[in-house]
Amino acid sequence: MAKLQNGQSLVEDVLTIRVKNLTSYRNDYPVFSGVSFHLKPSDHLFIRGSNGSGKTTLLKTLLSLSSKFEGTLQIPLHETAYLGHLNGLKPELSVWENHKFWLELNNKPFSDRLLVHFKVDGLADTPIRLLSEGQKRKIALAGALGTDKRIWLLDEPFNALDTEGQILLSELVQAHCENSGIVVLTSHLEPITQPTQSISLDDYQ
Amino acid sequence: MAKLQNGQSLVEDVLTIRVKNLTSYRNDYPVFSGVSFHLKPSDHLFIRGSNGSGKTTLLKTLLSLSSKFEGTLQIPLHETAYLGHLNGLKPELSVWENHKFWLELNNKPFSDRLLVHFKVDGLADTPIRLLSEGQKRKIALAGALGTDKRIWLLDEPFNALDTEGQILLSELVQAHCENSGIVVLTSHLEPITQPTQSISLDDYQ
Amino acid sequence: MAFSFWKFANPHHFGKLVAAITPILWVLSGFFILSGLGWGFIFTPDDYLQGSTVKIIFVHVPSALIAINCWLVMLVSSLIWMVRRHRISILVAKAAAPVGLSFTLVALVTGGLWGQPMWGTFWAWDPRLTSFLILFLHYITYQLIWIYISDKESAANISALVCLIGSVFALLSRYAINFWNQGLHQGATLSLDQDTNIHNVFYYPLILCILGFVLLFVTLVLVRTKTEIIHNQIKLNEKLGRKSNS
Amino acid sequence: MLTIISRDLKANLRLSSGMWLPMAMFLTIVVLLPIGVGPDIDLHTRIAPAILWIGVVFSLFLYLDRIFSPDLEDGSLERIAVSDLPMEKYVWAKVIVLWISSGLLLTVLAPFFGLLLNLPLTVGLVCSISILVGSPALAAIGCLGGGIGTFNRHGNLLQTIIVLPLSIPILIFGTKSVIAYSNGDAYLPWLLQLSGISLATIAIFPFLISYTLKTALKE
Amino acid sequence: MLTIISRDLKANLRLSSGMWLPMAMFLTIVVLLPIGVGPDIDLHTRIAPAILWIGVVFSLFLYLDRIFSPDLEDGSLERIAVSDLPMEKYVWAKVIVLWISSGLLLTVLAPFFGLLLNLPLTVGLVCSISILVGSPALAAIGCLGGGIGTFNRHGNLLQTIIVLPLSIPILIFGTKSVIAYSNGDAYLPWLLQLSGISLATIAIFPFLISYTLKTALKE
């Protein structure tokens, strides 16, 4: 594997996420520093940390969506699916149209497998703006995870989900890991999945 | 107390929320039906229910922000503070400006008591758009609860809050109840406050 | 070099160099400008066509020249920033912009003032004038980007982009007359075979003025770049200080 | 109410959405008209009042979507509905904000732009006055449009259909008053009628608008 | 890319924001100009090309805030940045959507509005053609403005000052071509130059715009 320069990220074909001594900056001000981890297929990293400790920043740095960082960082971006705090759904379009959009964007044929899994397939023709918060979250998750990427980065995916939804999602996560995928997720809840690694960003301030 | 007609709500000065046989409609379609409860000072109602079961709809019906309902409903609206799924903060304005706005709108002098309580007073001059999700939620809560209303209606207030934030909020809720206020809140978590009443909307579908 | 160039680039040599040569530059540019303007204003005859207004040339032409070349300097340093991410380079562009802006303004105003007696109007939508005006607006945009985009890295990136776009108009203000000859404005007056273009009496003082203006420009940019660097360092220290305190 | 006005003005200024686009519009017109029409000063004088008034409506159009939609989408509106501030006052504040950033702005700028279009200063001033007395009505109409625009489906079509017919009479009165002045006719009657319309509109519309918003919240 | 175009067009149509406001703008002009200028047909003919072109830019201005901001605010943009679609293609799609709902719309409407302003049909058609070949550049410029507008603080000021100077040359070329035609001068060179500018712009700008968006996401 190529030696990486500080502050450079490299897209590689090996399914592994390697983060060494990572420091992320927002406005020239370090949010966290010295984070390291190494994820191989079937690994599941659980990130915890108080509000503002940098969970979102960490995920965005992994995705090259954050401006400044130091340390080395290696992740196959084209294998990565992401869902952040925001759902990215157009309120005027129907569930079906939104779902189709996100799948097509990732060159996937339409499939309502995950809509069915989250039990929201009955809402297919409803415009998003009429849905409840949790329903929206489920649809966003279905769109993001339905792309069949092998790495999942999920930022507080359990927010707004009901108990059943949380269980359904954790089933998906477990299945994905068993299927030699990689899952990174952040949450304020006690993990209901079975993470193989876990870090708390409060330790890296 | 005046007898209420079906589908009419009455603003009264007595600190009590009385809901009898309430059915709420969205698009002429009942979301839940037959909900009844009666809250007096120091009462704390915990509403649970799966996604789409109508928690938000119930709160909005209480606030006359929902279109159609049947049953009787009585609540002193001018004594009521509300925070929904959305924070209602202007991204461009600073924490301080946003907080001040919500207090002034309710004729309260500026006070950063709750900002301090939630430990976000250090962010006073930061524009909202730079904050993390949980920080925003705390600021929205501080603005809504800082209005010193005696009834609090909170829709999933724990969302995005870290463990410490959840505890801080539940302290506020407990204190408010002890201070003979009324608190109604919805959540998908196990209650960490001590509700005196609790309903699950899944039972009223 | 580390990624966080804002923090680590070493501006030491640069600072020393600037400190050493600025006094000389100040003196030289002052000398050339004063002598050029003095010669031009006092010892040249009035033009038989244009009368004494011709003397505006000694200010107008050098400042228009610098207005355009300054943008090209900014273009080069912005490109270096975009490709090599070299920190001082973007600071040079940032430092040069206000200087260029001022010269552009001077060229516009003197041009307009000259245009009134020459063409009977302060302004016309002639290709060179239009592109020069657009260049002027780009100078303003460039300035505003640095002021209003608070994240320095983003500001650097976007300002470089604006610089790229604006260069089209910088080049057009020089060469537009070659494609579209329906304009009012003068063609090249200062080509190598001077006799065909402009009378010697105007030529020499004009050259002096141009030299002086160029030196003045260089001096100002160097000094401002140095200030920028120091400014950056101070801010950074403040921030690091704050972090270690908390 | 002052709170809202100041917050909105602040947010507008912070976003700078406020002034710049309308001003850019005028600049475009001022640059382009002489190119299109040629340097015929008399012509400019005849077109200028209509152009200035058109500018007022357009700057209004630019705002339509930003009056209530942001407040609805970020949850401010429901919080305001629950707050101690009556909805009517909120609407009033919005009308004032809209007026400041379209009507008042153009009242101030009209004489200058008039000069750029070679309009005599006095005519520019009359134009300015007519905008001053006419634009409050336009602001109220715009707010009604903005309120109706919040009905999500096809809100924008409805909003256009509401705003356009309502604003045309005001435009006509405004333009006519200026033309009457520059023709040496009686222009005061026009201005008086215009202010009458304005007063009536800003007295009545806030109630209609807050009714619209309450309905929109319940949708 | 087709996915984005169809989603955006659908969302635009669903919101109906698309067509209506620009059309309302033109109607306002068409109603108001004769009132301001009087029924002087020759005059109308001289003003019409400039007016039509001004309309194109204004309809662009109406959209500036809705090109990328909604996608940034609702989280779509970061999801798109992570998706398999290259950012350039996304930008391309946006340019096309913007062009369809401003340039193409007005290309089609220009002759009709021209007729309402008493413009001879042939002149209206030349106007239409000049809009057709010139508006792609405007759409690309508008998208650049929209991208820069996403820098939150003062984004709108920046956006205005980016879009305005860049669109001036295109406006000038567009108007001049129509005027050349109605004066019987050679108008083809103008149109050719205009299409040259358009081609160059839409070839280069998408890269600049996606660069801007990537920077904006990182802010």
Ligand code: HEM
């Ligand atoms: C507002 C009006 C004017 C503007 C914006 C303007 C702008 C410029 C620009 C951009 C240049 C090019 C400098 C370079 O290529 O380095 C220039 C050069 C020049 N201008 Fe003007 N100008 C204006 C009015 C005038 C007038 C009225 C005259 C005299 C009748 C004039 C005479 C010249 C001359 C002699 C040069 C040098 C020509 C050359 O070397 O290419 N300018 N001006």
Ligand SMILES: Nc1ncnc2c1ncn2[C@@H]1O[C@H](COP(=O)(O)OP(=O)(O)OP(=O)(O)O)[C@@H](O)[C@H]1O
């Ligand atoms: N664009 C930005 N510019 C400056 N500071 C920022 C920016 N984005 C985030 N921050 C700051 O960086 C810190 C980390 O934010 P981040 O969103 O990563 O927190 P988080 O761990 O995800 O918190 P939460 O649990 O609330 O979602 C916060 O203090 C926030 O204020």
Ligand SMILES: Nc1ncnc2c1ncn2[C@@H]1O[C@H](COP(=O)(O)OP(=O)(O)OP(=O)(O)O)[C@@H](O)[C@H]1O
């Ligand atoms: N404006 C509306 N028009 C039509 N149906 C609506 C509207 N708003 C909500 N609904 C529907 O009413 C149901 C209840 O929605 P509500 O938002 O009250 O759920 P909730 O219990 O708050 O769910 P969550 O836990 O996801 O927030 C949902 O099925 C939703 O699709």
Ligand SMILES: [Mg+2]
């Ligand atoms: Mg977060």
Ligand SMILES: [Mg+2]
């Ligand atoms: Mg809900």
